[in-house]
Amino acid sequence: MNVTITINGEPVSRDIEPRLLLVHFIRDTPGLTGTHWGCDTSNCGACVVLLDGSPVKSCTMLAAMAEGHEIRTVESLEVDDVLDPVQQGFHELHALQCGFCTPGMLMTARALLDENPNPTDHEIRTAISGGICRCTGYKNIVAAIRWAADHEATARQGVAG
């Protein structure tokens, strides 16, 4: 079957088997390997992408189910050599070590801040509870998301002022 999925604003068409999972479509076809393929059981969260703005686990969705929808991957975060504040926060506060969980964490964090620009630490922890980090631990990840929220709030004030 032929499917067309909009990935980071670009329509991508391909003939696929219906059983192809969204994570493989994203990694194989446009070669966007930033989305990681981890546990394959919807537990680890490394494969999280945004489906129409909401984080979903792309290992537990068929590519065919994403036809007609907008997918955003980690590659969309950096624009014109400027990191997204969540990426910058991870950089500033050492929120990654091996980096395997990072794309899922970043996309989950981006969606959280889009919906709730000033989350509490508890809300941050709840939001990322579908992701597993096995090296840095969660403390720095929470701090990095907090950094991004504060940074964006300051930026908004700058615009308003």
Add this chain to the structure above:
Amino acid sequence: MQTPAAFDYERATSVDGVIASLQRLGPGARVIAGGHSLLPMMKLRLATPQHLIDINDLDELAYIREEADEIRIGALTRHVDLLKSDLLARRFPIFREAETVIADPVVRNRGTIGGSLCQADAAEDLSAVCSAVKASVVIRGAAGDRTVSMEEFHVGPYTTAVGEAELLTEVRIPVRSGCGTAHEKVERRAGDWAIAAASAAVWVDGGLIQDAGIALSAVGLTTIHLSRAEELLRGKAPSEELYAQAGEIASADCAPTADGRGPVDYKRHLAGVLTARALARAGARAQNKEASA
């Protein structure tokens, strides 16, 4: 790499279309909604449907509304929407309590109430929640709609009253005055299945318990309906001692098996404690409502 066996895929555009496809394709066809139970089973080849009918475009099945003294929830309503619904939280706070501990927020963006109920996994929370609040479900087939109670709905492990060429379309919960509800769950870590969970609803009128609904998750082959404990509560004044007695019945009437989440005696103990706690909180909410009415 886990890959499902090959299948044909079609996207449904209407409920009648789903029924027609199911009739045409026969027992090899399965309906897919959020996919967070079916796809993992397909990857493990525990499920090998030849045809998948994707119902995610059926927006007419995604709603939570109150009408005719009932809360009506469309089968395609996602966990995140059950969690966020203020109407549901006001009428039946048990839903918000359960939803905060079902899987994780990313999974909750996809999973649906219809899918959860139809999977009929004994460890799943919403099946017990719906049992406790005395919900019924609407099942549509070629001959029209039929409504079945949760007790009739749960036929066996992973088995429901939904027959071939039928689709669960709606969950209905009767709204009766003086109702309090609560959900209690113990899990090993955030987002895990329950070691044990208890769902309770209590209806109080004139200082006495008029009716009660109690169901347990993860301590039997199916969702456990605690009808003996419900019977004990009816007509009695709410009290901690009464709820403790109901907890003892829960410990006795559940049927857990030992696994990585714990041995049998621990799970029985947990079922009893969680039942008493859920009843105490549900009862307090019911009494508050009665006092403010």
